């Protein structure tokens with residue numbers, strides 16, 4: 086029924102054919118009879134875009150007319166992946182588009198493959214933002230995203246013959262992007278540098294207000310990306326800012342004969358949005374990154390404020406119409422920026438301004454790793470954003486006064502809680518600023534949210550009260566991560582439940598009704614056959630893209646995520662080596678009883694993360710040796726798939742029998758791919774960490790494979806490593822043997838891996854030597870369980886059936902109800 090109202094939308098095959106052909110001729114200036122598949126993709130995308138625009142305009146119009154409270158999701162990363170398939174499925178137009186393009190001689194799946202990923206993100210944090218946009222639109226919530234339109238997204242990963250990661254730029258916009266609408270009319274000026282002069286009152290005393298002048302001004306220009314909901318007309322907006330020089334060139338320098346200088350200033354403006362920073366967790370202190378953050382928050386807030394002013398309400402009511410979610414600390418400058426606007430432009434008194442600010446913002450923390458907590462050098466802030474630095478000092482002054490009032494004389498506490506960390510240079514602690522400037526603070530899984538309260542923000546819980554601190558466990562969109570990536574499983578679920586997917590995809594708890602079918606042999610057979618075909622689809626993909634042949638009768642074991650010491654890909658590869666050495670020592674008869682296994686890795690390392698890159702090199706070289714070993718290659722093979730992306734994940738995840746989520750306990754805030762694998766019937770091998778814990782709570786511990794020390798033990802174990810180290814030969818002989826084999830050059834390059842191996846031999850911050858034995862034992866349990874295929878398929882069905890909680894619809898509704906206080910707006 087929702088589609089009946091889409092009067093102007095092309096819904097049937099003739100109308101779609103007509104719009105497709107017309108785009109070929111008039112938008113692409115080509116002839117339908119000699120069109121290639123890329124051209125067909127472009128024409129299909131433009132045609133679908135027309136349909137989206139109808140809904141997008143109507144949604145915007147209704148939001149303006151009704152003026153409901155809206156929420157804005159500020160994220161420096163949106164890892165969207167491809168759009169066409171998702172849009173077709175959300176609009177329920179895939180069938181007619183497949184038929185129309187078929188008639189014109191194209192296969193829709195080939196067309197879909199022509200699209201490039203929009204990879205404007207690093208990993209989990211950026212993909213979460215993309216899932217939340219899909220869920221917001223699907224739940225008909227008035228939510229807009231704000232981000233940056235990077236010219237280059239996450240780098241393209243190449244693997245050299247030696248196994249080294251090489252980075253190449255990702256010029257994703259080269260083929261034109263049909264999914265964005267340039268809004269050259271929506272532009273704001275953003276200032277950097279210059280001087281901030283305090284305004285004085287009639288007695289000559291300084292006030293809360295200031296004037297910020299001079300410096301550099303650049304333009305922020307809007308590009309809008311349509312976000313269609315699933316089975317609804319609601320089509321929200323993702324607004325991405327591009328930086329431009331305010332004038333094409335600086336006339337003053339030009340006239341002074343300084344042509345290069347003139348062009349340089351225009352280059353430096355364009356540089357702001359040129360590239361996504363590829364190092365998640367380190368790399369603060371770079372002026373350009375801070376410039377990105379301010380550029381984006383300033384433009385977004387100006388846009389939000391202008392929209393609020395159009396409603397015509399007094400500024401005090403701002404928080405009744407606007408909620409702003411800060412995705413990590415990256416947009417924290419929005420807090421002093423809104424203060425600046427309210428104090429200097431709106432001329433509000435300090436307390437009134439602070440009241441508005443602290444009722445507007447909400448802060449999500451995504452990591453407790455100390456090295457990943459953002460801090461900015463005070464001298465850099467003073468230079469780039471002099472007015473904001475003043476405001477941060479003022480916020481700090483008033484804040485510390487109130488702490489002193491509650492805890493008189495507690496100097497240590499004041500030092501710990503100050504927004505300014507002492508040192509050379511002094512640094513601004515962004516997580517603290519985000520915390521005190523927000524209405525609510527949340528973590529992304531139960532354990533993580535507890536850790537936020539008891540570690541990094543402990544003092545703030547004591548000062549502000551625990552009720553400010555909450556949890557919203559992450560979620561994933563079942564549209565992309567089930568219906569789109571695993572259409573056969575989706576169809577089986579619909580036919581088994583006798584419920585249309587338009588219903589269960591938006592009410593994922595309905596999957597529970599699959600539970601009884603775990604006992605149904607015919608259903609199990611269908612379930613297993615789909616998994617098998619997904620494994621073949623992956624094998625085909627690897628064959629055509631990399632020229633490698635994969636044994637699809639083996640168990641598929643997958644670890645795909647950013648390379649990070651805490652995620653312990655090293656533990657996995659050392660486990661693979663252990664398995665290889667064990668196989669080599671077996672007799673022929675013993676080998677016959679072994680369960681064949683194919684291990685897949687994929688993931689990018691930050692370009693300057695030396696140890697992570699060494700791990701990739703080790704994986705690639707272990708693969709080279711063991712895939713060539715005739716004794717074992719049928720039983721164990723290993724692949725590092727280069728250039729991990731959302732689209733590659735969509736092929737890998739449905740093909741996995743087991744996936745690994747093996748971070749040191751207490752380090753992985755949530756993880757979201759764990760949810761994706763389980764939703765697709767892959768079992769989970771993991772540590773008691775992040776959302777693994779809640780997955781186990783849902784599916785039952787008998788359906789997951791857990792190992793390793795628990796979070797409370799970690800601190801102690803690290804203490805032992807530092808102050809009472811035990812030689813690794815004594816502590817974990819199995820691991821020592823594996824390390825020695827690598828050192829001895831079994832995989833070539835004997836010396837090359839020493840720095841990586843030494844992180845384990847000395848210090849072992851991520852506790853590989855503490856968890857190795859239980860890891861190997863867990864892998865053995867996995868093998869054992871896989872031998873009983875009936876029982877395995879039952880586990881697979883039960884796992885998938887209990888994933889309802891992990892829909893991002895549930896998560897976004899928690900934000901909407903508990904934090905933002907916004908309501909669904911039905912667009913008819």
Ligand code: 26V
Pocket residue numbers: 207208209210213362363364365366367368369413451452457529559753754755756757775
């Ligand atoms: C930090 C930095 C700092 C330097 C420059 C670039 C950059 C980019 C991202 C980050 C944030 C790292 C935090 C993060 O990505 N956390 C992940 O968030 C996921 C979604 O909540 C969660 O599932 C993962 O467990 C968590 O690691």
